[in-house]
Amino acid sequence: MAVSDRLSARSELTAPSQIPVDDISDFGSRKPSAVTAGLISLTQNLGLSWLGKRLIYLLRRIGLLMMGDCADVTVFGARLRIYPHNNVSEKRVLFATQLFDPAERDALKALAAPGAVFLDIGANVGLYSISVGEAFAAHPETRIVAVEPHPYIYRRLAFNAGLNPAYNITAVEAGIADCEGTLSLTLHGDNLGETRMVQPGMTASAEAITAEKVVDVPVISLMQLVAAQGLTRIDGMKVDVEGFEEKVLLPFFDTAPDALLPRVIIIENNVRYWDVDIVAVAAKRGYASHRISKNNLLLSRDS
Structure with missing residues (x-):
């Protein structure tokens, strides 16, 4: 068969875009x-x-x-x-597992310690979460929170998290933005990892405006996620949201107490989409910026 x-x-009943799950x-x-x-x-x-x-x-x-x-x-x-x-x-x-962001994953695995917390924002199917899971699970009371808004990709994420219960991965079906409510998500058929939130006040491209290529998804702020998950510390965070990084990080940098700021943030370098220099804003909260690979930046903070 x-x-x-x-x-x-x-x-078959719930994937009109022929996205297999x-x-x-x-x-x-x-x-x-x-x-x-x-x-x-x-x-x-x-x-x-x-x-x-x-x-x-x-x-x-x-x-x-x-x-x-x-x-x-x-x-x-x-x-x-x-x-x-x-x-x-x-x-x-x-x-090619050995080519999958090894420096980024190593930086996050190095954060593993008792009670450590990793936030995976734009988790896709959970590859970052799973890759650091073994290191975190070697210590007591660690947590991984993986957030993904794409309805079909979220199901893949939740399934993978469930296959590895020792890693204590909590899968959250939501987008992270600067507000609570609902936003549109464009579905990229050739590469689901390029799914993008539609910026508030904008419309999806004409190419994407079909019933199967745009869906509405729930969104919350990063601080609301932290409160909902009962987090009192964040050791590492990865943010891969295809140009939506401002909506995720700027409100967080503006309101988060120092004790909640992650030691390491891996962020996709989508500067071409930004209206505000996220790196400069992060620097005001004590972060140094390092180019860790072709596509990603590492923000580090000495607590």
């Missing part, structure tokens, strides 16, 4: 074929030289042609159900 034929009835069948029921599993293992163990990367990309293309909608795999020492065809992050982590 084809993988698409094995999707749950719930998925199977959050009902048991883990292991979507194991990749032996050949595909071999390609995945090979790509995950290739080196980072020019030739190694070229081989990764070539073998990944072959592997994707052989795959169904999803695969049950072990990545970062955790169990995950990965959908690599319409989400670049899932494709990257499946076929």
